[in-house]
Amino acid sequence: MKYDFTSIIERKGKDAIAVDYPPFKGAVVQEGFDAIPMWVADMNFATVPTVMEAMKERLEHPTFGYFAPRKEYFDSIIKWQETRHNVTGLTKECIGYENGVLGGLMSAVNALCSAGDKILVHAPTYIGFTRALTGGGYQLVHSYLKKDENGVWRMDYEDMEEKLKKEHIHMAVFCSPHNPCGRVWERWEIEKAMELYKKYDVYVVSDEIWSDIILTGHEHIPTQMVSEDARNRTIALYAPSKTFNLAGLIGSYHIIYNAYLRDRVDKEAELSHYNSMNLLSMYALIGAYKSEGYEWVDELCQVLTENVDYACDFIWKNFEGVSVSKPQGTYMLLLDCTEWCEKHGKTLDELLKAGAAVGVMWQDGRPFHSPCGIRVNLALPKSRVEDAMRRLKEYVF
Secondary structure, three states: OOOOOOOOOOOOOOOOOHHHHOOOOOOOOOOOOOOOOOOOOOOOOOHHHHHHHHHHHHHOOOOOOOOOOOOOHHHHHHHHHHHHHOOOOOOOOHHHEEEHHHHHHHHHHHHHHHEEEEEEEEEEOHHHHHHHHHOOOOOOEEEEEEEEOOOEOOOOOOHHOOOHHHOOOOOOEOOOOOOOOOOOOOHHHHHHHHHHHHHHOOOOEOOOOOOOOEOOOOOOOEEEEOHHHHHHHEEEEOOOHHHOHHHHHOOOOEOOOHHHHHHHHHHHHHOOOOOOOOOOHHHHHHHHOOOOHHHHHHHHHHHHHHHHHHHHHHHHHHHHOOOOOOEEEOOOOEEEEEHHHHHHHOOHHHHHHHHHHHOEEEEEEEEOOOOEEEEEOHHHOOOHHHHHHHHHHHHHH
């Protein structure tokens, strides 16, 4: 490979919550073990070098005053979306800056909803959605994903329709690819969901921050591309942060084709006078979306596919009573430990602490509406994934 995905980077003292903070209260590593960060969704890989190069070049100039986004910023996004996701008809006017995907979510919801409104989300649910929306005074209505006969997570369209109709819902949050389940939705699945949202006059915020992290054999279909109606009722949210591990720099963007929605969301985002781009995050995006970034992401997805294949096969063979559906995108696993806990008379808290004791710093799945779930990050060198699986087999399961 051209880029390095095997070196173990020392991140202690470098402002990374993944290594400087425990994933939950009581997560204590026993003597003789080192901590393997496998919880918060960031990667233990060095970002593509062109990110650093673009920022360093800008740092050579000594002024950092008020600025406007460069044409190159918008051109980079348009080219990236066209090349990676076959997006057509995207123009500068449709792209808006967001401090983060959750900030974009709240701008969209606040622009189109009233306090106390009910919003449809799929469960298991990304913890950020829950915190942001409930904190903003909205009520979440969960439609649980179901596993089919092959263990693949699917939307329950009958349940979705029943809740949209019964609860008079006019706003939905769609996660594509899905976090924390890792589903990369097929075109027909998105089309069917969007037909329901059209039928009940539901606006859609589509979180597509994971859209670049697609495992081998799968393809991301942008929600706005499945129909003209979907294009006009959807507010899509993207960022280079998840793809290139740039969350600490802050910087996301929305794509909104419908001028009415765009004007309302832009106005809401501007009210706080806080949603403004950081100069260096602009250059980080430009650097990430250079030709080297395309190559880097291709290699990253290959590495993550190998990690996911290895981890899932290991779990299926060695962790009796633990079920996992192999993700098709993202680098997160969602383990269901219900059967194991019942068989061994253990609580999920006890299991979580047992893993942490041997250095496997994994994440409690309950805040994601997975009652006996554990979330595991596989975005680290394969040697560390292998070490973690070995420890879990020998000391925990």
